[in-house]
Amino acid sequence: MPAPTSVTLGKAINMGLRRAMEEDPKVLLMGEDIGRLGGVFRVTDGLQKDFGEDRVVDTPLAESGILGTAVGLAMRGYRPVCEIQFDGFIFPAYNQIVTQVAKIHGRSQGKLPMRIVIRVPFGGGIGAVEHHSESPEAYFSHTAGLKVVSCSNPVDAYWMIQQAIRADDPVLFFEPKRRYWEKAELDVTAEPGPLFESRLVREGTDCTVLAYGPMVKTALQAAAAIESEGRSLEVIDLRALSPLALDPVYDSVRRTGRCVVVHEAPTNLGLGAEIAARITERCFYSLESPVLRVGGYDTPYPPSKLEEDYLPDLDRILDAVDRTFSF
Amino acid sequence: MPAPTSVTLGKAINMGLRRAMEEDPKVLLMGEDIGRLGGVFRVTDGLQKDFGEDRVVDTPLAESGILGTAVGLAMRGYRPVCEIQFDGFIFPAYNQIVTQVAKIHGRSQGKLPMRIVIRVPFGGGIGAVEHHSESPEAYFSHTAGLKVVSCSNPVDAYWMIQQAIRADDPVLFFEPKRRYWEKAELDVTAEPGPLFESRLVREGTDCTVLAYGPMVKTALQAAAAIESEGRSLEVIDLRALSPLALDPVYDSVRRTGRCVVVHEAPTNLGLGAEIAARITERCFYSLESPVLRVGGYDTPYPPSKLEEDYLPDLDRILDAVDRTFSF
Amino acid sequence: MSMSPGETGSSARAGATGVTPGDSSFAEAGPELIQLLTPEGELVSHPDYSVDLSPEQLRALYRDLALVRRIDVEATALQRQGELGIWASLLGQEGAQVGAGWALEEQDMAFPTYREHGVAWTRNVDPLDIISLFRGCDNGAWDPIATKFNLYTVVIGVQCLHAVGYAMGMQRDGAAGAALAFFGDGATSQGDVNESFVWASVFSAPVVFFCQNNQYAISEPIEKQSRIPLFQRARGFGFPGVRVDGNDVLAVLAVTRKALEAARTGQGPTFIEAYTYRMGAHTTSDDPSRYRLASEMEAWKLKDPIERVKAYLVRSGHADSAFFASIEAEADELAARIRKGTIEMPDPEPASMFTHVYAEQTAYLEDQGAEFAEYHSSFAGADDDLATAGQEA
Amino acid sequence: MSMSPGETGSSARAGATGVTPGDSSFAEAGPELIQLLTPEGELVSHPDYSVDLSPEQLRALYRDLALVRRIDVEATALQRQGELGIWASLLGQEGAQVGAGWALEEQDMAFPTYREHGVAWTRNVDPLDIISLFRGCDNGAWDPIATKFNLYTVVIGVQCLHAVGYAMGMQRDGAAGAALAFFGDGATSQGDVNESFVWASVFSAPVVFFCQNNQYAISEPIEKQSRIPLFQRARGFGFPGVRVDGNDVLAVLAVTRKALEAARTGQGPTFIEAYTYRMGAHTTSDDPSRYRLASEMEAWKLKDPIERVKAYLVRSGHADSAFFASIEAEADELAARIRKGTIEMPDPEPASMFTHVYAEQTAYLEDQGAEFAEYHSSFAGADDDLATAGQEA
Ligand SMILES: Cc1ncc(C[n+]2csc(CCOP(=O)(O)OP(=O)(O)O)c2C)c(N)n1
Ligand SMILES: Cc1ncc(C[n+]2csc(CCOP(=O)(O)OP(=O)(O)O)c2C)c(N)n1
Ligand SMILES: [Mg+2]
Ligand SMILES: [Mg+2]
Secondary structure (H helix, E strand, O other): OOOOEEEEHHHHHHHHHHHHHHHOOOEEEEEOOOOOOOOOOOOOOOHHHHHOOOOEEEOOOOHHHHHHHHHHHHHOOOEEEEEOOOHHHOHHHHHHHHHHHOOHHHHOOOOOOOOOEEEEEEOOOOOOOOOOOOOOHHHHHOOOOOEEEEOOOHHHHHHHHHHHHHOOOOEEEEEEHHHOOOEEEEOOOOOOOOOOOOEEEEOOOOEEEEEOOOHHHHHHHHHHHHHOOOOOEEEEEOOEEEOEOOHHHHHHHHHHOOEEEEEEEEOOOOHHHHHHHHHHHHHHHHOOOOOEEEEEOOOOOOOHHHHHHHOOOHHHHHHHHHHHHOO | OOOOEEEEHHHHHHHHHHHHHHHOOOEEEEEOOOOOOOOOOOOOOOHHHHHOOOOEEEOOOOHHHHHHHHHHHHHOOOEEEEEOOOHHHOHHHHHHHHHHHOOHHHHOOOOOOOOOEEEEEEOOOOOOOOOOOOOOHHHHHOOOOOEEEEOOOHHHHHHHHHHHHHOOOOEEEEEEHHHOOOEEEEOOOOOOOOOOOOEEEEOOOOEEEEEOOOHHHHHHHHHHHHHOOOOOEEEEEOOEEEOEOOHHHHHHHHHHOOEEEEEEEEOOOOHHHHHHHHHHHHHHHHOOOOOEEEEEOOOOOOOHHHHHHHOOOHHHHHHHHHHHHOO | OOOOHHHHHHHHHHHHHOOEOOEHHHHHHOOOOEOOEOOOOOEOOOOOOOOOOOHHHHHHHHHHHHHHHHHHHHHHHHHHOOOOOOOOOOOOOHHHHHHHHHHOOOOOEEEOOOOOHHHHHHOOOOHHHHHHHHHOOOOOOOOOOOOOEOOOOOOOOHHHHHHHHHHHHHHHHOOOOOEEEEEEOHHHHOHHHHHHHHHHHHOOOOEEEEEEEOOEEOOEEHHHOOOOOHHHHHHHHOOOEEEEEOOOHHHHHHHHHHHHHHHHOOOOOEEEEEEOOOOOOOOOOOOHHHOOOHHHHHHHHOOOHHHHHHHHHHHHOOOOHHHHHHHHHHHHHHHHHHHHHHHOOOOOOHHHHHOOOOOOOOHHHHHHHHHHHHHHHOOOOOHHHHHHHHHHO | OOOOHHHHHHHHHHHHHOOEOOEHHHHHHOOOOEOOEOOOOOEOOOOOOOOOOOHHHHHHHHHHHHHHHHHHHHHHHHHHOOOOOOOOOOOOOHHHHHHHHHHOOOOOEEEOOOOOHHHHHHOOOOHHHHHHHHHOOOOOOOOOOOOOEOOOOOOOOHHHHHHHHHHHHHHHHOOOOOEEEEEEOHHHHOHHHHHHHHHHHHOOOOEEEEEEEOOEEOOEEHHHOOOOOHHHHHHHHOOOEEEEEOOOHHHHHHHHHHHHHHHHOOOOOEEEEEEOOOOOOOOOOOOHHHOOOHHHHHHHHOOOHHHHHHHHHHHHOOOOHHHHHHHHHHHHHHHHHHHHHHHOOOOOOHHHHHOOOOOOOOHHHHHHHHHHHHHHHOOOOOHHHHHHHHHHO
16 A cells, blocks of 8 residues: 655646546547647646557647547547646637537436546636636536536545546536645545535634635635634635535534635636525525625736736635624 | 607617618628528518628628627727527637637727627527527626626617617627517617616515516516515616626615526526625625525526426516515 | 449440539539439449449338438428427438438447438437427437437537547447538538548548538528538548539438448548538528529429439339339328327426436435425416416516 | 849749758658748749849848847747746747738738737837736737737637638728738647638638648647648638748748738638748747657758848848848847846736726726725735735735
């Protein structure tokens, strides 16, 4: 039994992909520059060398082509794992994802499962140019037939990618690109929990903070920073964005009476809107203040010199927490 | 001064397009089958005959091509009005809409206005096959840089389409296709109010019902039906879906203390989620019950034999209203 | 059918040029048009293509053509009578579809649009399983895996990429088959269709692109999609394109067989343009009189795909009036079965809309379905209320 | 430059075949390759293409090539020193870009990708207005209307449709100009690019498609995008395609001029494949050693687009060492100005992100911007806090 080793989030996904490919010959990877180059983030590093060009496919430069052919491969019994190079480049494939990938299982009354994983490095904070720092998850969470998850740390990344590949439904797998280089101890012999569940990552009593992907770390930093002031934040990593797994959230909010939802995506119609609406429906009489949202502003993602101003950070989270107390 | 005449919603848009083209030679129409055929709903009937093939352009069968060339025409100073034949066929153009149409004005720091209108017949209730009855408005309302409106009656249809065309920003214009044949008296000499405002369409005291597009009529029917039971519903036609114009809504909810939002689109992350979240943030202490949502179910739009079960109707609205009282 | 030198010689030129004697109206299709059976029912030979069918096979071919047309006519009638929400007629395209269907081997996989009822028939799909889609009961009730005939795809062009992906899967499986992608003239303008050409060529996938150029995309004539013959599109992507008389079932069969065989044997994709005509409306919701002249249709009537086979069968003595009568009778029975099956078709269970959204149902949707069922049952017996409410709304 | 019959005759064959004496390494480009100036700096004639440039013009051309390269080298250095977030180098593609830029007339409109710094130079775009994009200050600071040079477009392929739409606008305006769409070899796989071919052909829009085949799409060699030479793509859509030596600025100028003139005079689109090589990394974030051999680059070094012009200028006596020294000096000044301008470039106003989202600002966003400003000012003086918080986060 190999001892736990310290790996980065990017490497953890690489290891998860490798294990999934070893365990199931029907798993194959498709994408731009994922072969020799190993992907622009090196997440598929070394996989083409070991599994060959038929299972790690460098595709033509066309996202609709990637997803459209993945649909055909899935019909043929394969489990394609498609890499979209950056969040902002998933839109050429949007038609295939929303009208085909999401609907074919239902259209065929279950006869054509769409076992497709769509890997999307998402979010900002890396000083990139336009279209390389976006958070499009709400576009997919609003779409029936798709499942959407996001990992926030190397251990989840390793297990969640394998669970997504094993799932019999199409899964959008959002990878927090600015956290690719974060490290954690990974025990590959451990037993992971279910994929579509949120997780309590820090207990607290005064206010519940919900986050996913890159913002989980930020939320935990906020909780640590405010502890000294004697305020105790409970932090939950949502992990599943569709379906949302909010039961633990309801329990938490009923205890704390306050809630702040955090994401990088624009606030208007972001995940926070749905989560706030549901919490209010379920916990109406427990709420001391409305559920507040801390998201990206409702503008296009700005030039990188402004991204620190645009992105939710520790201060903006604490500011929102304060506001839940001054209501 | 011509006397008010009774026109259908479809005809009203046709008249509005004609007037816009007469007033501004830079206005041109693009789409599939909009020329000789006059569009599958006849909304552009007769326009190619009168304005010629250069201003009413039957395009190749490619939505991305329609929007992509519209962008170029807009850069050249034109005001293209693009018809998407059915809601479900807007997705091939999604990349152009979300990454270009929405962003070019900002990208160019205002030097390249995108004066583009995208007409989308949307919603169900016409017994159609797959992809012909959807409500994709949330995908666009979540996108910064776009503006989104929907008309609910012939008079608004006539004025709103002209205002959308005159606007200097890209506007998604959602037309309630099941209401194309509804009639109303139209006075083309009247003075319309601003485009991006909601409108109180029925005063009431017990609960505020919000709707837009095809659901406005349904909401009004619900209000009429329940009046006999002595319950008074206030109905607001949102009209603007991005930006939302909620100030009158806040005032109303502060009076009624209760609110139900209705739309055909899937409930999860539909417009109702954002509206509920904002109302709760602004009217927290006025709410007697959480804002409730009546939307399509979170499934793909079903085969037409089931659409009556899928679509929000009078009964489901009243059921939700009842629940706001039993909280 | 084996041809006597006489037959061959007599009209080889015609066959080669695609211009058949006494029928100049094919001129616009150009000299590349591949034809083996003229509208008058004469066999013509072609340097590169031929079919060798026994009289039995020729009669079976006629039977398929006749029955497919009857299915279409009956469905159109059922729509007119309010039994179907809409119907997309294949009238005039029977030759292209039955010919392509006959070229398919068991292991091949077909990817239709929404109009390939004739191909469906050759894949043993029950017409009622198609009608249920147009009636609004489901999105197609047949098994796409068992029949090797994918579900209908309404979004123009997307299925061409599915076909290429499926073919890439066959490649990886070392399977013997090929994929056959159907699409229309209008579809050739879609990005996805052109991407599918890129992919098929780059991976030399075992796929054949079968384009039925029925001259129209709803109201738009082919000139709105391309300045040059569609089959030439393939040149730009590095694989062969051919134009075949789409109303000549023999030529379509020969050309499609050869292309599928090439694909199966690792020679990559082929683009087939079946030059035909949509004799009916785009769908029952369409009104062609707004955009095309009746005279155009008259000219195409003379090239009917079924009449020419009948003419050949009669001339060649391969079939007598008794045969045609028996087919007529079989068609009547089929039509009656379709009518009865349609009218008696049960409505879907309302709650069924929640069942197949996912392979692994979510707790969220399960709850929503349960609430729906409960709410729905609160109207038990009062289904009319629901209905009326729905209509009023 | 006017050619003496001698020059012409001597190497007409070479010019016609594109294979230049003593340089067989162009063989893989195929006989269709159009070339007017060999890597060795010899003029060769071509039956269909020629340019007539005065010595002054040739020197000006050299100047542009040299300055453009210096801009690129300086920007790369600035990125290495942390002054830019990223840089997309045009090293090796100067000939293709300056040649295409020179072919543009004032009324023409160019639609670049993110790499056309050389074309930008010919449109009088200040290099600092490009650098501000890669520094993260904005998305390009030049005026696309005034310069007739569109903003950079990062989403692969979309700008080809913009160019066609713009050209359709010119058509409707009865304007004299044409649109020039730039894209790469990888972009040819995108649906949008192929749709732009459909539209350009159907509307015979005054547009020229200028594809710089630099052999790679990041790490993927051209074989991953096409099995046949890219210029042949145009055949499938009904308009001419040509392949030109992209490192031969004279041939590129001649070919692009002719294509633009054809477009302006209603003869429709042309596809130009400028056959070249990306000498640098895809961007400063890329590591080409992972996917290509240094030897490949060595072979292409011999075809440098600038060296050959210099060789010709020297051989022909059109320029002396003083001239080259003066260009060198000018390049040094330019580089210094760029360095200074970059380092002193002010950061954008944080609140500016709210200002140009819409032409008609919304009350909602105005409020959001106001809240932002208020919140932001609460950190007044304590900008470090913000920064650190941002970094920690
Ligand atoms: C992406 C998309 N856009 C628009 C439509 C609406 N539509 C349905 S059929 C059709 C015309 C298709 O023409 P063609 O490809 O020639 O096939 P045909 O109907 O003639 O068989 C159109 C525009 C659609 N189904 N999908
Ligand atoms: C739609 C889209 N997908 C992916 C990318 C990421 N990307 C940026 S450049 C590039 C390669 C482009 O290659 P090519 O078209 O040959 O142009 P070159 O960079 O070689 O000049 C890719 C895949 C993108 N920008 N847009
Ligand atoms: Mg057609
Ligand atoms: Mg390239």
